[in-house]
Amino acid sequence: MLAPLGRVLLAAEEPILAEHGLGMWAYAVLLGLGEGPVRTQAALAQAIGADKSRVIPVLDELQERGLIARRPDPTDRRVRLVEITPAGADLRDRTQRAIQAAEETYLGRLDPADRGAFLRALQTLSRIAREPDGL
Numbered sequence: 001m002l003a004p005l006g007r008v009l010l011a012a013e014e015p016i017l018a019e020h021g022l023g024m025w026a027y028a029v030l031l032g033l034g035e036g037p038v039r040t041q042a043a044l045a046q047a048i049g050a051d052k053s054r055v056i057p058v059l060d061e062l063q064e065r066g067l068i069a070r071r072p073d074p075t076d077r078r079v080r081l082v083e084i085t086p087a088g089a090d091l092r093d094r095t096q097r098a099i100q101a102a103e104e105t106y107l108g109r110l111d112p113a114d115r116g117a118f119l120r121a122l123q124t125l126s127r128i129a130r131e132p133d134g135l
Helices: 002-019 024-033 041-048 052-064 086-107 112-130
Strands: 068-073 076-084
Touching (some): 024 052, 024 076, 086 112
């Protein structure tokens, strides 16, 4: 049941991402960095479900655009730390608001109790999927 819904929502997000100059992986990186602490490239890749080799070109592009910053870890020079810049946070937030407005087309059809239950279930499933044992 989630696959068809996921395809519809992804199709609705693609033009919004394009309008904001982001690809799906770039948006995932910006969301993955959030407001929290700086992350290593490896931890970020794991958090967003991407292979480390796939995320490096995305990080390169985002850094060139001034949306993220990378620096060597002072405790291990082989490790790169990644953090979102104010420009990256602004773009992420504007993009997220636009995507949420588009999602409202679907979620707005649910009564408030069903909507709350649906979103809580998705958050729980998402958290479980990120656990080492996964689904």
